[in-house]
Amino acid sequence: MEQLCKRYVHTPAAFIQNIVANTKRTTLATQLSVEKAKKKVPKTALKKKLNSRPKERLPNWLKLNDVFNIHYEKPSNSDINKVNRFFNKAKVEFEWCAASFDDIPENPFLNKKSHKDILKDHGECGTTLIDTLPEVIFLGGTNVGKSSILNNITTSHVSRDLGSLARVSKTTGFTKTLNCYNVGNRLRMIDSPGYGFNSSKEQGKVTLQYLLERKQLVRCFLLLAGDKEINNTDNMIIQYIHEHGVPFEVVFTKMDKVKDLNKFKKKVMSSGLMDLPTLPRLVLTNSLTSSTSPKRFGIDLLRYVIFQSCGLIL
Numbered sequence: 001m002e003q004l005c006k007r008y009v010h011t012p013a014a015f016i017q018n019i020v021a022n023t024k025r026t027t028l029a030t031q032l033s034v035e036k037a038k039k040k041v042p043k044t045a046l047k048k049k050l051n052s053r054p055k056e057r058l059p060n061w062l063k064l065n066d067v068f069n070i071h072y073e074k075p076s077n078s079d080i081n082k083v084n085r086f087f088n089k090a091k092v093e094f095e096w097c098a099a100s101f102d103d104i105p106e107n108p109f110l111n112k113k114s115h116k117d118i119l120k121d122h123g124e125c126g127t128t129l130i131d132t133l134p135e136v137i138f139l140g141g142t143n144v145g146k147s148s149i150l151n152n153i154t155t156s157h158v159s160r161d162l163g164s165l166a167r168v169s170k171t172t173g174f175t176k177t178l179n180c181y182n183v184g185n186r187l188r189m190i191d192s193p194g195y196g197f198n199s200s201k202e203q204g205k206v207t208l209q210y211l212l213e214r215k216q217l218v219r220c221f222l223l224l225a226g227d228k229e230i231n232n233t234d235n236m237i238i239q240y241i242h243e244h245g246v247p248f249e250v251v252f253t254k255m256d257k258v259k260d261l262n263k264f265k266k267k268v269m270s271s272g273l274m275d276l277p278t279l280p281r282l283v284l285t286n287s288l289t290s291s292t293s294p295k296r297f298g299i300d301l302l303r304y305v306i307f308q309s310c311g312l313i314l
């Protein structure tokens with residue numbers, strides 16, 4: 001009996017203690033979960049919130065980059081990101097300018113570094129490798145936006161303002177020589193004097209000779225102004241580079257100035273560019289921003305095509 005009483009007396013005390021402890025625990029846990037629940041936004045609300053965010057306004061012409069390049073696999077977002085990272089970070093250096101083909105230095109790298117340094121940094125084959133970096137050239141009529149596109153490619157794609165590596169001007173025929181820029185020691189980009197209004201015979205000669213004789217040239221990017229008609233000189237140049245087997249792609253510039261997109265499409269369809277057996281890519285870009293093209297669009301695709309045409313690995 002005494003034992004029973006002991007049990008009776010002890011059990012409730014322990015029991016009560018336990019209850020209190022458990023209640024305390026439960027209360028704390030409940031409180032935490034209530035707080036957590038308070039913080040947790042229901043999935044539907046989250047979706048609504050995301051959908052209500054203002055979406056980036058893309059210009060209508062940007063879709064044509066897919067339509068016109070239907071024969072090519074669309075680069076994945078991850079590839080585009082990698083190429084953007086390369087161009088955003090690459091150190092870009094002006095290397096040489098040439099008014100005649102003979103002015104192009106045999107080995108621009110040697111002008112800056114001693115042979116000993118090159119051997120130390122790159123081993124025996126260093127000089128040859130760096131001397132023969134792949135080159136791309138921007139070709140086009142005067143004022144079409146060649147120097148601007150070079151600045152566009154070398155400016156971080158998130159920056160609104162364009163860099164000023166190559167000199168840009170409203171004055172037609174501003175660039176007078178071939179100008180070479182080394183991009184991160186992996187490729188070279190060449191700005192050229194425009195053809196047509198305010199150009200000279202010598203400028204035409206050095207550019208054509210470069211196109212035919214430069215061993216390092218891997219791709220020519222022919223620029224055409226999106227807001228202008230494709231003129232006779234453009235057609236002659238297209239025929240010339242096509243007949244001489246110079247591999248080329250086409251870049252439409254100043255897309256922010258195109259008012260009638262249907263007219264633009266008709267112009268491209270009837271240009272014969274899409275019927276060429278070499279199937280040049282057609283890349284539409286804007287280097288200056290406006291209300292209709294609030295960012296610099298198309299440049300990531302152009303960067304990708306350049307990188308790919310140089311045979312560089314991501």
Ligand SMILES: Nc1nc2c(ncn2[C@@H]2O[C@H](COP(=O)(O)OP(=O)(O)OP(=O)(O)O)[C@@H](O)[C@H]2O)c(=O)[nH]1
Binds near residue numbers: 173175176
């Ligand atoms: N709206 C608009 N203007 C542009 C664009 N690209 C270039 N421009 C303008 O066009 C003019 C000529 O640009 P440049 O880059 O100097 O053209 P270029 O082909 O190098 O000209 P040359 O060196 O004279 O042959 C400048 O006033 C640029 O600001 C563009 O995408 N949109």
Ligand SMILES: [Mg+2]
Binds near residue numbers: 148167174175191
């Ligand atoms: Mg120029």
